[in-house]
Amino acid sequence: MALLTEALKQYIGLQSETETACDPVERGAVRRYAQAIMDEDPIYSEACANNARFGGPVAPPLYPTHMFRRAFGSPDPLQLRARDPDFDGLSATSAQGLPELEPIKHLALLNGGSEIEFFRYARRGESVKLQSRYADIVEKETSKGPMLFVTIETEYRNGDGELLMTVRRTLIRR
Amino acid sequence: MAMGGPRYFEDVEVGTALEVLEKGPLTTAHLMRWSAAMENWHKIHYDKPFAIEHDKLPGLLVNGSLKQQFILQLLKDWVGPAGWVWKVSFQFRAMNLAGETLSVWGRVSAKRDGPGYGLADIDLGITNDAGKESTPGKATLALPYRGGAPVPYPFVPPPSVPQRS
Numbered sequence: 544m545a546l547l548t549e550a551l552k553q554y555i556g557l558q559s560e561t562e563t564a565c566d567p568v569e570r571g572a573v574r575r576y577a578q579a580i581m582d583e584d585p586i587y588s589e590a591c592a593n594n595a596r597f598g599g600p601v602a603p604p605l606y607p608t609h610m611f612r613r614a615f616g617s618p619d620p621l622q623l624r625a626r627d628p629d630f631d632g633l634s635a636t637s638a639q640g641l642p643e644l645e646p647i648k649h650l651a652l653l654n655g656g657s658e659i660e661f662f663r664y665a666r667r668g669e670s671v672k673l674q675s676r677y678a679d680i681v682e683k684e685t686s687k688g689p690m691l692f693v694t695i696e697t698e699y700r701n702g703d704g705e706l707l708m709t710v711r712r713t714l715i716r717r
Numbered sequence: 718m719a720m721g722g723p724r725y726f727e728d729v730e731v732g733t734a735l736e737v738l739e740k741g742p743l744t745t746a747h748l749m750r751w752s753a754a755m756e757n758w759h760k761i762h763y764d765k766p767f768a769i770e771h772d773k774l775p776g777l778l779v780n781g782s783l784k785q786q787f788i789l790q791l792l793k794d795w796v797g798p799a800g801w802v803w804k805v806s807f808q809f810r811a812m813n814l815a816g817e818t819l820s821v822w823g824r825v826s827a828k829r830d831g832p833g834y835g836l837a838d839i840d841l842g843i844t845n846d847a848g849k850e851s852t853p854g855k856a857t858l859a860l861p862y863r864g865g866a867p868v869p870y871p872f873v874p875p876p877s878v879p880q881r882s
Contacts, residue, residue, distance in 0.1 A: 575753075581740060593798040633758070
């Protein structure tokens with residue numbers, strides 16, 4: 544257990560504060576998103592028969608997970624690290640509101656996959672908030688050496704506290 | 718496309734293949750557009766010298782976050798406007814590089830009755846031009862019964878569905 548130290552185990556079970564996305568579900572942002580994923584479903588665009596039971600225009604299913612962006616006036620990581628040749632362009636957004644795993648922050652990060660449950664769409668105009676926790680951290684010996692599998696559970700809710708979706712993400716660190 | 722009518726539980730059989738959703742070829746412009754839309758600036762998706770020389774990758778990578786969108790589109794469009802995509806899981810097992818065309822596939826592996834709606838389990842994945850699988854996964858979709866009500870919204874999971882192993 545070279546990687547899974549006592550210091551790292553302290554993070555298991557750690558829960559984030561509730562974080563609210565800096566912008567609500569906006570028509571223009573949804574349009575750019577729908578065009579980028581090449582799914583211009585009318586339910587994302589205007590009130591229509593197929594979104595009547597959702598209460599009008601909605602965002603694509605995974606949209607809430609991408610709403611947690613850099614707030615107006617917060618530090619710009621691109622500018623802060625513009626002269627760092629090792630900066631890979633990633634900012635802290637991959638931790639879903641959780642603090643970085645300090646003991647392994649030097650390790651590479653791979654997206655291992657997700658388990659997602661959906662209950663509601665995020666509707667146009669709604670705000671979205673999340674709360675996450677480090678559900679588990681395990682070490683596995685693989686053909687490529689030891690790796691850590693970090694599981695993060697995140698709940699996404701609308702401004703009224705109604706559950707939109709839950710995500711269990713597996714991040715691989717090595 | 719999503720504009721079709723409802724799909725009913727009675728019409729679904731184990732072994733039924735979902736119509737394949739093809740995406741691509743995914744050029745660097747597609748990847749840059751997605752990075753910009755979600756404001757994620759990970760260089761391995763648009764900075765080729767960084768990807769190859771610094772991160773020792775074979776080229777620019779198609780974002781896993783983009784591939785999962787394609788899976789959701791396949792499922793959402795197939796289940797139709799009166800159904801619901803309840804659960805989806807997938808693993809990113811292999812890289813896909815800029816220039817590839819991806820085929821998102823699904824197949825019904827099991828079906829069972831739920832409370833006022835039916836449930837279909839799906840095996841799914843994403844293959845590239847060479848037929849290599851990169852993103853194996855599973856899903857559980859809720860479909861209305863013919864002549865029945867739409868699947869409840871917000872979705873109410875069945876009270877005691879045995880969990881998939």
